[in-house]
Amino acid sequence: MAKYHALIEWEASATDDVPGGKYGRGHRWTFDENVSVPASSSKHVVPLPWSVEAAVDPEEALVASASSCHMLTFLYLAAKAGYAVQSYRDAAVGTMAKGDDGRVQITGVELSPDIEWQGAAPDAATLEQLHHDAHDQCFIANSVKFPIEVTK
Structure with a gap:
């Protein structure tokens, strides 16, 4: 591709x-x-x-890549569903620790997007589904072995 x-x-x-x-x-x-x-x-x-x-550093670049990919996919899906995002800010956090295999690795990324909407915002269930679909379609999320979770 x-x-x-x-x-x-x-x-x-x-x-x-x-x-x-x-x-x-x-x-x-x-x-x-x-x-x-x-x-x-x-x-x-x-x-x-x-x-x-x-x-x-490579670790923070990986966290930024995961957040950026999720955001770009989310923006696309929200627009496709008829919602206009005014701004999107994510204070993403990656955790580095020993994994189950004993090796030090990024063990998870938490996304905390703060979204401002133009006009009507989606209801809580729709917002959750948009984030779920964004995660499912994000190229980076599909490429890593650690969990990426939206916490906000």
């Missing part, structure tokens, strides 16, 4: 001690149309100063 490309680039500095584990984890993600994002390991995984606090 489609292929998605990302260029990931990292280079050691002259002062890095790579064999000793003392090297910067800052790197760059470059996507289509040369959109470039500073990236790094999470400070929760590799302590500062070896991580870059002002950069996106």
Whole structure:
């Protein structure tokens, strides 16, 4: 159907001690149309100063991807059902812990969308169904093994 490309680039500095584990984890993600994002390991995984606090880490990018996919699918389904969303804000949270297999992994993502509507909002049952259908049709949710739950 489609292929998605990302260029990931990292280079050691002259002062890095790579064999000793003392090297910067800052790197760059470059996507289509040369959109470039500073990236790094999470400070929760590799302590500062070896991580870059002002950069996106893979774990938070995964949480953002799950939230973004759910939102985009939700917006499409809501519009198709005749509801107009004015704004959508989600303070998504991912949890990293040991999984059932003993390996550290993202074990779940909680979505907490705050939605403002133009005109009439769907009733609670319809809203729940829209979220259910958005989850069911989201490409990212269909690609990961951890649960993604809407909590709001």
